Amino acid sequence: MKNKLIYPAAIILLQAMACGGSGSENSNENNPIENTPTETVGQSGVKDDVSNPNIVQVAVGSKDHTTLVTAVKAASLVDALSNAGPFTVFAPVNAAFDKLPAGTVEGLLKPEKKADLQHILEYHTYVGVLKIEYMNDGQEYEQVSGQKIKITKKDGKVFVNDVAEIVASIPTSNGIIHVINEVLLPPAK
Template sequence: MKKILTLSLVVCSYILMSCNNIKEEPATTEAGVSQAGQSGVQDDLSQRNVVQVAVGSEDHTTLVKAVQAAELVNALSNAGPFTVFAPTNAAFDNLPAGTVEGLLAPEEKDDLADILQYHVSLGVFKAENLTDGQIIGQVNGGNITITRKDGKTMVNGTATIVASVPASNGMIHVIDGVLLPK
């Protein structure tokens, strides 16, 4: 009995030491970009989340680059729910020359994150439920104001909601302007 107990302890010790040598490597994309966290989860069956919807839109390549540069991909890939006011590439093109390039610089990451978080609300706000004068708190701590006039829904009086797309973790409102926090 004593020999069996000793042998069992030796085997268990060996197994435990072997487990300490296992290293979990984060998944990588075909381009070699590391995907750790929620954004690295592969699921081809479920509805796409807000990040996956944006990545699949040729009208949101600038927004996707900005979300990646600000390191917000994992946060926006989580369960949420989120409402994202997603400016189109044309909306970013309307900013003064050099603005986008400047914000994508590593030293501007905090400012970029603040601007992007001003485009995100916690909760799902469907277009049909947005009301004139409604104030919605944003992730960065600021507020946006919804106005409705002549059948159009606007955000802060400067960006019009041109489409709404549901996602597994919230709602995306495509807007024709970039929202800038005060």
């Protein structure tokens, strides 16, 4: 009976020694799967700029905001508006820029007018998220420029400074874009 138990135990021990190696080697050393850093594994390691884009990425992807994107680039505000925020941007469509006097946009895009362009774009930007449903008639908000805009509600529509209608709202990963049909011109300082 003893022999019946010893033989199978010896066979198992020999098989384990043959497959297992000496134990002094690192069996994971040449295994790329075992040596992959775990910090890039899983959902948190996925870089995804498509399903939840930021304000700049949404604007760049919009055919109606090419003039605004050009202005943001000329004013060196791409990085600022790509940051975590949150921000609310009142984004004029191309047609809104077309309503400005001839040569205005071209003049503002010149390097020597960069500070003026930044000021105008900062007047279109609020730090925080202003959802349309929380805006009240007559409410004012201080913009990044330090000047205030005023919200007006008429016939179910929402206006900024009584001239620019909010025609759409787009949530982004770092805030919200309110598409407007007029360029907001800051009051003289």
